Amino acid sequence: MKQKYKFLIAGLILLLMIFLGGLFFVHSKTYQPLNEALNEAHSTSQYTVEETSKSIIFLPLKNQQKISVLFYQGGLVEEKSYSSIAAKLAKEGYPVYLVKHTLNLAVTDKNKATTIIADEKIENYVIGGHSLGGVMASQFASESSTKQLKGVFLLASYTDEKNKLNNLPISVISIIGSNDGLINKEAYQNGKDYLPDSTLFHTIEGGNHAGFGDYGNQEGDKPASIFPEEQQEETVQLLVEWLGSIEAN
Structure with missing residues (x-):
């Protein structure tokens, strides 16, 4: 009997070691935000930044628009890495929520936006994301029946037949880089x-x-011929024009 307990304890210890090893491996593969992003993740005279257990929130201090932006991060990319885009949108008056996901994988909870919308009392919103984040955001949107959802934005991302968006009364924008080496x-x-x-x-x-x-650079990607700041600036300009057209309607 005692020997059975020893085997059980040894098995549990082995499982714990495998679990911890897996966590360490995932963490070692996770892309961390550079200083450019970290510098933007602080309150300024134009917007405030608040971090909760579920998201990083960029709230404009003036000219706040009626549509909020919920952003799902790319796979194994820490959400704060998108602070530059969030800050630029906040300067234009749009509240932005960089959604946090377990292990920095939006696939762990595609419906994470639901709790944020309820907790923050968000009314009208668009949802989207980068790469895997955009895929999972489109899945969330395809299952949404609320009139609060006004649009979906896809950055180097896409949807599929199972999660089609063409039967919804929403607006969609899809943006990709010409040198993208990772998208399918x-x-x-x-x-x-x-x-x-x-x-x-x-x-x-x-x-x-x-x-x-x-x-920083992502394994398997092609080199860009423009700076990330330029790519993000153009992305924000496109998103602001798109958001403005939604508000106009």
């Missing part, structure tokens, strides 16, 4: 069939996959 091009092209006819498609010349955030 076939899935991206096929995904266009499941987006509304009114979807706005834009290619940032010289931009790559990682350039939507500030976390």
Whole structure:
């Protein structure tokens, strides 16, 4: 009997070691925000930054717009890496929520936005994200039946037949870099069939996959011929125009 307990304890210890080893491996593969992003993740005279257990919130201090932006991070990319885009949108008056996911993987909880919307009493909003984050945000949107959802934005991302968005009364924008070396091009092209006819498609010349955030080079990506700041600036300009068209309607 005692020997059985010894085997049980040894098995539990082994499982714990495997679990901790897995966590360490995932952490070692996670892309961390560079100084450019960290510098933007502080309150300024134009917006405040608040960090909760569920998101990092950028709230404009003036000219606040009626639509909030919920952002899902790319796979294994810490959400704070997108602070530059969040800060630029906040300066334009849009509240931005960089959603936190377990292990920095939006696939762990595609519905994480639901609790944030309820907790923060968000009314009208758009949701989207970068790479895997955009895929999971589109899945969330495809299952949403609320009139609060006004649009979906996809940065180096796509949807599929199971999570099609072309049957929803929403606006969609899809932005990609011409030098993207990571996106599944076939899935991206096929995904266009499941987006509304009114979807706005834009290619940032010289931009790559990682350039939507500030976390450095990403394994397997192609080199960009423009700086990340330029890619993010163009992205924000496109998003602001898109958001403005939604508000106008």
